[in-house]
Amino acid sequence: MRHRRFGVGAVALVLAVSACANEAPATSPSIEPDESEPPASAAASAEPTEEGTFLERAEAGEFDGTTVDVLAQWVEAEADNFEGNFADFEDRTGIDINYEGVTDYTTVLNVRVEGGDAPDIAQIAQPGLMRSLQADDRLINLSEFMDVDQLREDYIESFIDLASVDGDLYGLYYKADLKSIVWYPNAAFEDAGYQIPETWDDLLALMDDIKADGATPWCIAQEHGEATGWVTTDWIEDVLLRTAPLETYDAWVAHEIPFDDPAVVNATDIVGEIFFGEGNVYGGSTAINATFVGDAQNPMFAEGGPDCWLHKQAAWIPSFWPADESTDPPTPLYTPGEDSSFFYLPPIDPEYGKPVLGGGDMLVMFEDRPEVRAVMEFFATPEAAEHWTQAGGFVSPNKDVPQDWYTTYPSSGLAEILAGADALRFDASDTMVASVGLGTFWSGVVDWIANNGADTEAVLAEIEASWP
């Protein structure tokens, strides 16, 4: 069993998609390559000094023979892809990037940091954790050597704000993630004559059609040990973005309005209608809490046709689809884009447009050495995303990463959705203070599901009361 924290997210910050759209209409604002600049250039490098940036000094071979330790959650195939991103860099510069992938990386990271054995660079998915480490004075301020103004131009701006504390940059967003997508079985979908829903009413009608055909619309499962609950909180956040102004979402995340604001109650009720409606979810509400999150979509691939037809989950889910386990590594049995594709979770209130719920992984720095600075600068270049982007399943928040690198399915589909999006907001639960976002919010919705959606307002009021 592989355990990962997928829930990713952050303070509600506007992905300045609408703003960017003015500069680059008709293409994805977020991953639009800046044509004026060749992708391989160190777009986000340090302020030049007499000796050049640390990256330039590394390229000149100055740090040959040094080692930089990197800790992140990516293991197995993802680890190979990540290492592929910097293999050439290592060869060129002679810097040995010693990568360690740990699924339960938050625990390992906290142990190592508090034990005085912090890695040089680590990946963090929760901005809340980054802020907490920064408050304890554990992180290196990247603004001291990186050109933040340049980064603001190269990156989706909200990612920079999200990784900043009091105007100083402490994290570099490296990998972006979209959560507002719904997977469906391509062939069966077409055979049944179903249409991709464009509006919420379409979606509800599709659910009725599926039920009328004697099947179950949704695959929903969230059992994930101590992280159980984040699938539901993602749902609530996605619906809230579609039923309330962005300002409400932002204020909710920052706790400027009560956690149980009427808008949140309303969003939770809409989620409840899907979760607890008769025959809506495969296995009923018990299945939501009792089925491992990675197994959620398995019934869609049942031999006698899909046992459930729709699955809302981020683009990493294909690595958990049924595979032939007799080989090493297991051979995938189903191909994303062919056996199952995704569509954008439709908008609800046209007034709020087409928002996207996203997340991402940032890299933070614990040890300040020249070679570590060079590696951080390298991770800000498009080249540091090339291998994984082309392998698929990786979306870079760096706009200089050329569009034509996104060739394989999940990435190309995500790029398309981002292009049509009106706004992007980060996963609220990962951005809120940890004891709520990773604590009572999760346990609250888990209890809510265990009780079949009873007393929604009381559940949310209890979470509000738990805010420290």
Add this chain to the structure above:
Amino acid sequence: MTTTTTTRQRTSEPRGVVVARRVGAPLAGLAGLLAIGWAIGFLVEPDGPARLLAGIYGFVGLEGEAQAIRERGIPSLTSKLVLGVVALTVGVGAVWAVFIGANAAVERLGARWRAQVLPWVFIGPALLLLGAFLVFPMASTIGTSLSEGEGAAGNFGFVFSDASMLIALRNNVLWLLLATGGSVALGLVIAMLVDRVKREALAKTFIFLPMAISMVGAAVIWRFVYAWAPAGQPQIGGANAIWTAFGNDPVAWLQVPTLNTFALILIMVWLQTGFAMVILSAAIKGLPSEVIEAARIDGARESQVFFRIVVPMIRGSIITVATTIAIVVLKVFDIVFVTTGGRFESDVVANRMFTEFFRFRNFGHAAALAVVLFIAVVPIMVINVRNLRRQGIGS
């Protein structure tokens, strides 16, 4: 002549050896101390192994290799091996030398002092290590619980008033009563029964076997046993396979509040019964058979023999087993962490301590929970020590 000389040499050592011992022992002690001091510096220095290796190369004249190591460092495996060799040499050799030196030093003291000082020389290092790795962390944890985060009132107030904490505390009480009671009672009954089985060793082996499994391993196994699949689907979990065979709907054993705590306690009972059985079985075998035979001749029923004769006579062993298991149970963490992660109202204090520390970075809450657990264990330790004293082990 020659014969007498050799004899004399054997019985009383020659002058040279005596001098070597009187001078050598303190010198060895001094060298050992220096070696330990050097090794500590070496251990905290990240590139210590590389510098040591470079130094050795330089010393034997391979200046080129030494220079290469200084510039490029050494592979991490080599570095670890060097570290291992140094740790072994210093850990065994230098510590030995220090003891020899200290012993020699003490022997020079007057006879009156020698008896007073000598024990401290030998237990001193152990006390020092205990202080550094047990007493100091404990004091520091108590300090953290009183000062960090929300302060003493906030941290301990949270432990005893937060709604989810009250559930965790309730669960710990359930664990303490049911897991300890269940393991001891089952262990005792089984110990009594296997005493009369032909293939006693075989039966005991099977019951003892779970003891060999780590808590995490057991939790993973039982996660599968308790697995849930929707009604009508094949049940891969053993518990639901049996349950549905009788026509019932599958039960999400680990997800239904309070039922899941009992399901988890069962795992602990499964793990600890073997331990209780082995100790209690040995105690039962140690009972004088005359007493039991006399009781039977006097017409006592089997249940009377068990409750009136056997249980009172092995009371000491029962208390030892119960307190040992109780301490394990109070600290239970792995089983909950692996199966439910404390969700679905199955949290316990130790798991919450982990969550507060590693997930929430709420060091004050975590330290307060650690202190509460510590205080809860103390009375059990006292019972245990008293019991040992009564049995004449501690005195």
